[in-house]
Amino acid sequence: MVRRITLGACGLDENDRLVLQSLINILELRSEVRWDFSSEGPGEISIVDLDSESGRRLWGELCRQPERVAIAYGGQAEDAAYRLEKPLRSRSVLQLLQDISRERYVTEAESGEGQSGPATAELSGKQFFQQLIDLFESGTWALRDGDRMLLIDGPRKRAWLRGPVDVLAGMARKSFARLQVLPIEAAALETAARSLDPISAPALIWYFARHHSLALQADLANRRYRLRRWPNLRQLGAGPDDARFCALLSRRWIAFTDLELVAGTRDAIGLLNALAAIGLLQVRPEERNPATAGTVVSGGLFSRIRKRLGVGA
Amino acid sequence: MSKRIKLTEEGARILENMLGHFVAETTGVYAALVSSSDGHALAQWSQSELHGSKLSAMSSSLLALGESLSRESGQQACQYVIVETLDGFLVDLRVGERMVLTVLARKDGSLGLLLSACHQLAEELSSRIRKE
Amino acid sequence: MSELKFIFTGPPGVGKSTAIAAVSEFAPVVTDVLATDELSDIKAQTTAALDFGEITLDDGEKVRLYGTPGQRRFSFMWEILIEGGLGLVILVDNSRPDPLADLDIYLENFSGFIRDTGAVIGVTRMESHPQPDLDDFAAHLERHGLALPVLEVDIRRREDVVQLLDVLMMTCEPA
Ligand SMILES: Nc1nc2c(ncn2[C@@H]2O[C@H](COP(=O)(O)OP(=O)(O)O)[C@@H](O)[C@H]2O)c(=O)[nH]1
Ligand SMILES: [Mg+2]
DSSP: OOEEEEEEEESOOHHHHHHHHHHHHHHHHHSSEEEEEESSSOOSEEEEETTSHHHHHHHHHHHTOTTSEEEEESSOOTTOSEEEOSSOOHHHHHHHHHHHHHHHHOOHHHHHHOOOOOOOOOOOHHHHHHHHHHHTTSSEEEEEETTEEEEEETTTTEEEEESSTTHHHHHHHTTTTTOEEEEOOHHHHHHHHTTSOOEEHHHHHHHHHHHSGGGGOOOOTTEEEEESSOOOHHHHTOOHHHHHHHHHTSSSOEEHHHHHHHHOHHHHHHHHHHHHHTTOEEEEEOOSSOTTTTOOOOOHHHHHHHHHHTOOO | OOOOOOOOHHHHHHHHHHHHHHHHHSTTEEEEEEEETTSOEEEEEESSOOOHHHHHHHHHHHHHHHHHHHHHTTOSOOOOEEEEOSSEEEEEEEETTTEEEEEEEETTSOHHHHHHHHHHHHHHHHHHHHHO | OOOSEEEEEOSTTSSHHHHHHHHOSSOOBOOEEEOOSGGGGTOSEEESSOEEEEEEOTTSOEEEEEEOOSSGGGHHHHHHHHTTOSEEEEEEETTSSOHHHHHHHHHHHTHHHHHHSOEEEEEEOTTTOOOSOHHHHHHHHHHTTOOOOEEEOOTTSHHHHHHHHHHHHHHSOOO
16 A cells, blocks of 8 residues: 655745655655645644744644654754755655655555556656766665666765767656656665676766757856866867856856856756756856956957867857 | 096196186187087176176077077078177077077277187187097 | 067976977977986987977968977076967976976976966877876876976877867967
């Protein structure tokens, strides 16, 4: 029998509610529990934002009801049995919810036979990307999509792909509809990965961001970007143009539109997402009067030099 | 033969003596330096304070440029690079293949005499070093 | 307006003259003299003043390429050559004892130019001397507060030199 649990969001802002909602899709794949989501108000498990007024109001009430679990988030809560740090990290939310549901709602017998066939997660490209980054934070995981598989070794920041080279591309094309995220024992991971070549976490993240940039549509305007450190492009498996685009970001604060002008929309989105995900990008808000806006012109002189040298456009 | 130039103390003293004689005996000359072709200071004699290592590097560059200029202009081997200032002359010339002689002079004497004295000193230095 | 001029610098023997020869339209002007110090064990000649090569654009405009001498005693030539340049290529020879310290010499000496204009770093002989690797260089630059491009190059190949110049132009202020 499958247990249903309602997860309640109490006083959470829009963004956090969306994060939670997308997370329970993944959670279902890993546990014997089906989750319902209540975006306003308590559930059997509630996540309470103590930074909001409505959250604080509900907190005392919930703590007095032993059949319910309240997870504090933000603010001060000495009486909280469970706590999550701000900002919400998918990894830690998943881990905590899984632990609680195992502990309190699933009996031994149920957990043994609860494998009722894989469920599916409807993830957007952006959610998948975030998920990928989070999975590298800790733990060992297997992402399956039919016979394609991505094995992730969080602590050692590496992964293995089983299946065609473009496994990720395949996963992306299916909008992650049939993607399973399963925790896997470290020992099992070793065995599964034995005959495969490892890819470093940054290289995998880079690959995904650069090849599926349009899935990552994000609000990149009103900010300026600059490299913190030059990326090891060879190790990342970067394409020949990436060096040029990165060079643009290497000495100046660049607006998205400036990069877009040189790199095109697709590459500009992919590059900024990739660089941010591997921690090499600095971001600052756009100044109110951007004196330097539009600094990047396609460079009449430089393009003539390039033409003479026989490179680029 | 080793390509390195490494003067013994003795060798340096001999060079300095030759430079000293030259400065004393040539009208208008107040300093002379010998450097390696690649701009290391080897020996100098001067009646006033001189930043020898700087002048050596610059002389090496200047002479190399003079030689390139001669070559690119299609003229025969460069003999001297001469800098004329309001006060006097700076002359750079080769000593054999691996050294440069730099002479600093006031405008007391004629340039022609100065150059021929420089040329003669370079020859003497060159044959002396070959003997060493 | 800037002169149309790029400058190549880096330690003796790294390949500055070779790089300019690889892209110049004519045999470059060289000012090589016989080496007389420890360099002579590996290389007979060294640049005493400058290397000079040129590229002509379609409209007849000339882009000039200058190589500096490598040794610090010639730093007065560095000052002369960098004046009015569009960008700087720093070449680093990974087979030397301390390539990161070599890099520091040029970062320090050209710091004003690098801040105001643009620079790119090419690391040579990595095929035989993989350490320090590109990550080490990038981390080292980050400690200087810099994110300049660092590329592995074989300076004898024209396309590698062209790539250096191409990436360099991206780091520069628009011209
Ligand atoms: N094996 C190898 N040789 C190189 C590489 N880069 C440069 N060289 C050689 O190193 C020498 C560099 O000499 P040169 O250009 O005169 O150096 P400069 O003193 O910087 O002007 C040339 O003989 C090149 O062929 C490299 O990546 N690998
Ligand atoms: Mg040279």
